[in-house]
Amino acid sequence: MSKAPMRVAVTGAAGQIGYSLLFRIASGEMLGKDQPVILQLLDLPQAQKAVKGVMMELEDCAFPLLAGMIATDDPNVAFKDADVCLLVGARPRGPGMERADLLTANGAIFTVQGKAIAENAKEDVRVLVVGNPCNTNAYIARAAAIKVGRTNPANYHGMLRLDHNRALSQLAAKSGRAVSSLKKMVVWGNHSPSMYADYRFCESNGDSVKALINDHAWNNDVFLPTVGKRGAAIIEARGLSSAASAANAAIDHVRDWVLGSSDWVTMGVPSDGSYGIPEGVVFGFPCECKDGQYKIIQGLEIDAYSQGKIDLTLKELEDERAAVADMLK
Numbered sequence: 001m002s003k004a005p006m007r008v009a010v011t012g013a014a015g016q017i018g019y020s021l022l023f024r025i026a027s028g029e030m031l032g033k034d035q036p037v038i039l040q041l042l043d044l045p046q047a048q049k050a051v052k053g054v055m056m057e058l059e060d061c062a063f064p065l066l067a068g069m070i071a072t073d074d075p076n077v078a079f080k081d082a083d084v085c086l087l088v089g090a091r092p093r094g095p096g097m098e099r100a101d102l103l104t105a106n107g108a109i110f111t112v113q114g115k116a117i118a119e120n121a122k123e124d125v126r127v128l129v130v131g132n133p134c135n136t137n138a139y140i141a142r143a144a145a146i147k148v149g150r151t152n153p154a155n156y157h158g159m160l161r162l163d164h165n166r167a168l169s170q171l172a173a174k175s176g177r178a179v180s181s182l183k184k185m186v187v188w189g190n191h192s193p194s195m196y197a198d199y200r201f202c203e204s205n206g207d208s209v210k211a212l213i214n215d216h217a218w219n220n221d222v223f224l225p226t227v228g229k230r231g232a233a234i235i236e237a238r239g240l241s242s243a244a245s246a247a248n249a250a251i252d253h254v255r256d257w258v259l260g261s262s263d264w265v266t267m268g269v270p271s272d273g274s275y276g277i278p279e280g281v282v283f284g285f286p287c288e289c290k291d292g293q294y295k296i297i298q299g300l301e302i303d304a305y306s307q308g309k310i311d312l313t314l315k316e317l318e319d320e321r322a323a324v325a326d327m328l329k
């Protein structure tokens with residue numbers, strides 16, 4: 001017997017990430033090739049015509065797993081009974097803007113949406129925030145949801161997977177090892193240039209990647225800036241922010257969360273106090289997923305260099321948290 005459909009709400013459905021994301025969800029790449037899905041698409045009133053166009057294209061793919069779709073500009077409708085919410089809709093960053101510039105503009109969106117999710121979605125809904133600044137937007141949505149109750153506060157995530165994937169590709173190129181051979185990558189902190197991509201634990205076919213590379217200057221002066229500023233480099237090159245790679249990372253995050261991970265994966269999750277990160281801060285941690293649950297990997301040694309990097313990215317998140325504190329009263 002076929003499975004009951006899962007409801008996937010996607011905000012910013014008419015945007016460029018949406019255009020890369022929706023077709024892959026509908027084809028089963030996110031929730032499994034045997035899992036029917038219903039897409040619940042949210043966008044602003046002025047984008048409804050474009051959403052309809054995307055829906056026409058989805059229809060034209062005749063995806064066997066696509067069991068239904070709706071388009072709406074009302075968050076209460078979009079999040080109704082949702083199993084997964086992908087919060088993509090936000091104002092994207094243009095040339096010369098830092099993600100923090102978007103805080104106030106986007107804070108308002110995520111308080112409304114967090115509340116609407118908590119009031120309407122399934123109690124075990126999984127929420128992934130992609131719209132930037134995604135850690136703090138996830139923090140805002142979670143705070144608004146906690147006021148309502150009902151949903152699980154641990155299930156409000158921010159997306160660090162793009163940084164994780166970017167780091168893997170840079171390491172593969174440097175070490176000459178296949179990207180598929182690299183295990184145990186971690187990206188700590190904020191999805192911003194302050195993130196700390198940490199390959200001290202990374203292995204390739206049993207070899208330590210740190211020992212293979214053995215180049216601290218490359219780590220500090222090339223690798224970390226390259227991964228941290230990759231989003232800006234894409235904007236510079238394309239004139240638009242990353243879209244297909246961001247959609248791919250969202251698929252990876254949710255697929256591993258729901259179906260299980262075969263390796264460590266970086267997820268931006270609300271801290272439970274692990275590694276000294278204050279509770280509730282949405283922070284990139286190394287995680288493992290099994291039976292639909294994620295768990296932060298415990299007990300990793302943090303050396304002085306790494307602690308310095310973690311402190312910096314935490315400080316940025318604490319500053320963002322302070323900047324939105326008034327919105328959450």
Ligand SMILES: NC(=O)C1=CN([C@@H]2O[C@H](COP(=O)(O)OP(=O)(O)OC[C@H]3O[C@@H](n4cnc5c(N)ncnc54)[C@H](O)[C@@H]3O)[C@@H](O)[C@H]2O)C=CC1
Pocket residue numbers: 011012013014015016017018042043044047088089090091092093109129130131132133134159160162163191241242243246
């Ligand atoms: N976390 C990550 O790794 C990444 C995050 N991003 C972020 O993802 C977001 C979306 O990027 P794009 O798709 O390229 O932008 P886009 O501008 O192409 O699309 C954004 C869409 O969101 C809609 N929207 C705006 N406010 C909304 C609201 N309140 N409710 C529902 N929909 C709303 C817009 O109408 C538009 O259709 C941006 O914030 C961008 O910075 C982008 C790449 C990577």
Ligand SMILES: O=C([O-])CC(=O)C(=O)O
Pocket residue numbers: 092093132162230231232234241242
């Ligand atoms: O940089 C941006 O605004 C888009 C983004 O988050 C990324 O590509 O990492």
